[in-house]
Amino acid sequence: MSQQPTISIESDVVRIFDTTLRDGEQSPGATLHTHEKIEIAKQLARLNVDVIEAGFPAASPGDLEAVAAIARTVGTPDGPIIAGLARANRDDISKAWEAVRHAAKPRIHTFIATSDIHLQYKLRMTREEVVATTREMVAFAKQFCDDVEFSPEDAGRSDPRFLYEVLAAAVEAGATTLNIPDTVGYTVPEEFGALIAGIIENTPGLKPKVERGEVIISVHTHNDLGLAVANALAGVKAGARQVECTINGIGERAGNCSLEEVVMALYVRRDYFNLRTNIVTQEIYRTSDMVSRYTGIVVQPNKAIVGANAFAHEAGIHQDGMLKHKRTYEIMDAATVGVPESRLVLGKHSGRHAFRVRLEQLGFHLNKEQLNEAFRRFKELADKKKYVTDADIMALVGDQLYQPKETWQLVRVQVLAGNSNIPTATVTLRDEEGREQTATAIGTGPVDACYRAIREIVRVPNNLLEYSVQSVTEGIDAVGDVTVRIRGGEGSERVNPQTGSRSSVYIGRGVDTDIIVASAKAYVQALNKLLAAQSDAQAEVVIKAEETTA
Numbered sequence: 001m002s003q004q005p006t007i008s009i010e011s012d013v014v015r016i017f018d019t020t021l022r023d024g025e026q027s028p029g030a031t032l033h034t035h036e037k038i039e040i041a042k043q044l045a046r047l048n049v050d051v052i053e054a055g056f057p058a059a060s061p062g063d064l065e066a067v068a069a070i071a072r073t074v075g076t077p078d079g080p081i082i083a084g085l086a087r088a089n090r091d092d093i094s095k096a097w098e099a100v101r102h103a104a105k106p107r108i109h110t111f112i113a114t115s116d117i118h119l120q121y122k123l124r125m126t127r128e129e130v131v132a133t134t135r136e137m138v139a140f141a142k143q144f145c146d147d148v149e150f151s152p153e154d155a156g157r158s159d160p161r162f163l164y165e166v167l168a169a170a171v172e173a174g175a176t177t178l179n180i181p182d183t184v185g186y187t188v189p190e191e192f193g194a195l196i197a198g199i200i201e202n203t204p205g206l207k208p209k210v211e212r213g214e215v216i217i218s219v220h221t222h223n224d225l226g227l228a229v230a231n232a233l234a235g236v237k238a239g240a241r242q243v244e245c246t247i248n249g250i251g252e253r254a255g256n257c258s259l260e261e262v263v264m265a266l267y268v269r270r271d272y273f274n275l276r277t278n279i280v281t282q283e284i285y286r287t288s289d290m291v292s293r294y295t296g297i298v299v300q301p302n303k304a305i306v307g308a309n310a311f312a313h314e315a316g317i318h319q320d321g322m323l324k325h326k327r328t329y330e331i332m333d334a335a336t337v338g339v340p341e342s343r344l345v346l347g348k349h350s351g352r353h354a355f356r357v358r359l360e361q362l363g364f365h366l367n368k369e370q371l372n373e374a375f376r377r378f379k380e381l382a383d384k385k386k387y388v389t390d391a392d393i394m395a396l397v398g399d400q401l402y403q404p405k406e407t408w409q410l411v412r413v414q415v416l417a418g419n420s421n422i423p424t425a426t427v428t429l430r431d432e433e434g435r436e437q438t439a440t441a442i443g444t445g446p447v448d449a450c451y452r453a454i455r456e457i458v459r460v461p462n463n464l465l466e467y468s469v470q471s472v473t474e475g476i477d478a479v480g481d482v483t484v485r486i487r488g489g490e491g492s493e494r495v496n497p498q499t500g501s502r503s504s505v506y507i508g509r510g511v512d513t514d515i516i517v518a519s520a521k522a523y524v525q526a527l528n529k530l531l532a533a534q535s536d537a538q539a540e541v542v543i544k545a546e547e548t549t550a
């Protein structure tokens, strides 16, 4: 099984054959319109893939036209090879040629299965018939096109000795690329590598042709066991010089070998593979994003290379390492794949170093005590909130540095709610001189009614931007923690003493076992901040006016 490759191939280039528009489009629900396929093909050309498999022209007239359109627009002399897939029959091959012939560099890719299970149940053919069909159909394709690729489908589960026979027939008939598919993602890397090495070594007459680059061995792996990329790399190590892959690894079932992963593995581990690709790696992220948007297939956040978290660091120890030297936790630069920069995500696992750096980026330069207090409050918030945003941090530190006086205090709140009442709230607030005011309001729910009643008393223009409630403790007697964010009207801007930046957004928090009470406290707190900022602003105007008169 562990047959070691003894091959010495002249070229150190691994060709990238992108099949996003053919095998990728076979992902359930990924159907693309022709104009989207053309856009993706153009982007693949910018990415500098060597081959675009643009579709399966015999599948439908629309598919044929889409492949032809790509051949015409993207298949320029400097552009990639444009391939069309065809079963091993005359009709499919003729249609493939009809579509790809418009390209400067066309390729017909024909295939037939070689595993016993496919022969017996699907094709209902004998091995002899498969060999004869291969010879005949590769020769038929060769009449149209010099560049013919042949694939023994389900090679991963085929008898290797039979594969050698079929592949020899394909080469004799003129195939210049032999693509070895692990169609159902069944093999494991050592085994697949050995399969490739065995093919090169044992297919009659093949090895010298592969060494001179007259015949290219290609690999096409599927991800049913999550091994598609590992298998493709094992194939490359054994002598393959073309990898068939898709953007974001989309494709039938669990998908195909992911282009970005295999390309970056070859790039980052040049020391191990001693090979290169022609890919413009800086275009990777843009391509991934386009394919995701057009197919509607979302990229999982932890996906290697292109996932949202691929260059994000949350743990404090990692963030500290990153700040001291990027290579401590990153094996490649985000910019290499077109991601603007790596991110330090602030959350409950973050440490002081990263927190301080983010504060400085936001314009806050705190002394040690202030930083410790801000960090304590940040951790408290991170325990409750999944993501702590920059806005949260600004509000949190802003609040810490700026403690307004309490213009209004909540005295009482009483609500009538339920599914047979109009939600009604009666609220009593006390002002700085100890005078109480009461208002009653109805609303769409008890919180809305309560907020309307408060507005009746406080009467300061504001918009509620965000209302969120969380339980701080567990169980039926849980304490509710309400956070509100409001924006004040004109003249309610607060100047950040650290940065000089202005904002009219105020945050209020209220905690109580009754969430209506917690909601009222939070809103009153936010309004108090707004009122304090307004009176500060007025004082500023008066002082400026006095200075001018003086």
Ligand SMILES: CC(=O)SCCNC(=O)CCNC(=O)[C@H](O)C(C)(C)COP(=O)(O)OP(=O)(O)OC[C@H]1O[C@@H](n2cnc3c(N)ncnc32)[C@H](O)[C@@H]1OP(=O)(O)O
Binding pocket: 023, 026, 056, 058, 059, 060, 086, 087, 088, 089, 111, 112, 113, 122, 123, 124, 153, 183, 252
């Ligand atoms: C592993 C892969 O990804 S292979 C590529 C898969 N892609 C596609 O299937 C493309 C979309 N397919 C289609 O639109 C349709 O299946 C078509 C137009 C290609 C064919 O449709 P139909 O003629 O209705 O046939 P259907 O798909 O039901 O069955 C496939 C037939 O092709 C035969 N066949 C399958 N593979 C091959 C092959 N490589 N060479 C020759 N014949 C083949 C099957 O044995 C079956 O033949 P049968 O009708 O004599 O039993």
Ligand SMILES: CC(C)C(=O)C(=O)O
Binding pocket: 023, 111, 151, 153, 154, 179, 181, 182, 183, 184, 220, 222
């Ligand atoms: C047609 C071949 C290359 C294929 O897609 C597969 O076997 O998975």
